[in-house]
Amino acid sequence: MSAREATRVAALPVRGGRDGRPLLGESPLLITDVVTGWACYREWDLASLTRRLGHLEVAPFVTDRAAGNTVLKQVNATRTMSFEDAAAHLFGRRRVVDGSLYLRIGAGSDGFDELARDFPVPDVGAAYRPEATGVWFSQTGNVTPGHHDWWHSFLIQVRGTKRYTLVHPLDTVNLQVGWADRERYDVAPAPGLGLAARPDWSGEVRYEGVLSAGEILYIPPFWVHEVETLTDGNISLPMRFATTQSVASDLHQLSQNGLLRDVTNRPTRDVGAITELLWRNRQEFLARERDFVRALAAARELDLDADRWADGLRHDEGESR
Ligand SMILES: O=C(O)CCC(=O)C(=O)O
Secondary structure, eight states: OOOBOOEEESSOOBGGGGGGOOBTTTSOEEEOSSGGGSHHHHHOSHHHHHHHHTTOEEOOEEOOGGGTTBOOTTTOOBOOEEHHHHHHHHTTSSOOSSSOEEEEEETTSTTHHHHHTTOOOOOOSSOBOGGGOEEEEEOTTOEEEEEOOSSEEEEEEEESOEEEEEEOGGGHHHHTTTOOHHHHTTSSOOOOOSTTTOTTOOOSOEEEEEEOTTOEEEEOTTOEEEEEEOSSSEEEEEEEEOOOOOOOOHHHHHHHHSHHHHHHHSOOOOHHHHHHHHHHHHHHHHHHHHHHHHHHHHHHTOOOOHHHHHTTOOHHHHHHO
């Protein structure tokens, strides 16, 4: 299945699509003509940032070439250093570590307020989520593996370019066929999902393209996204807003696609038959939970017995272990 680029528009989407603007929550967009007027786009470079933040202590992630330079906060170690050293490495001027760095200065952490003087928080008709917003510095080859988030996300590109791949939330189940449990449950990096890695993927909606400096990629809630950094000295502002959207929960999916649907579709009063279906439904659910616990225990080397858990280990027993 091929991929297409996100539609280009010149205005930010807004809740309800008022004033002729694109509709927030509907589909991915590449937004032009907004960031180019902001001070961060005009002024941020190695010299000006080092002058302003040079002595700040930061803790960037260090990537591992053996792991394809993926960056997943559950997995990658951080290294404490000065902003000046981190920036020199990130901009390719002076090597500070073996491997590449990925620095996130989140809202609320030191240095963010200084940077936030150089960009506005636009009105998209939804509540701003500062705790999920930040300034991210990256370099060539870093890959944020496929995952989804629970917010309206604007990946605002201040410097350099990134390749994005986006997959529709309803394609997630298909996308994950063949993934190991640890990848499915986000305790290890997900396998590549772009055209190059999955040319024969059989799903339905995949977008792929390059996000350039001065553009914004709008990622609607729950869309699976993978992002590869294509340049050194790369700076993005991931800015997030609250959503009321949600994906089908496991129980809803079970009800629509699984055994509970067999109950609701059949006008039976046979309590034995209904009980049998409910029982099998519960076993399916527990089997999913067992897979999750097994993946978590393996990834974190925990003494957690997935079978015992699924077989009814009580919460208070767990606490006394
Ligand atoms: O830019 C990246 O490396 C990752 C972006 C991302 O995952 C996000 O904005 O949610």
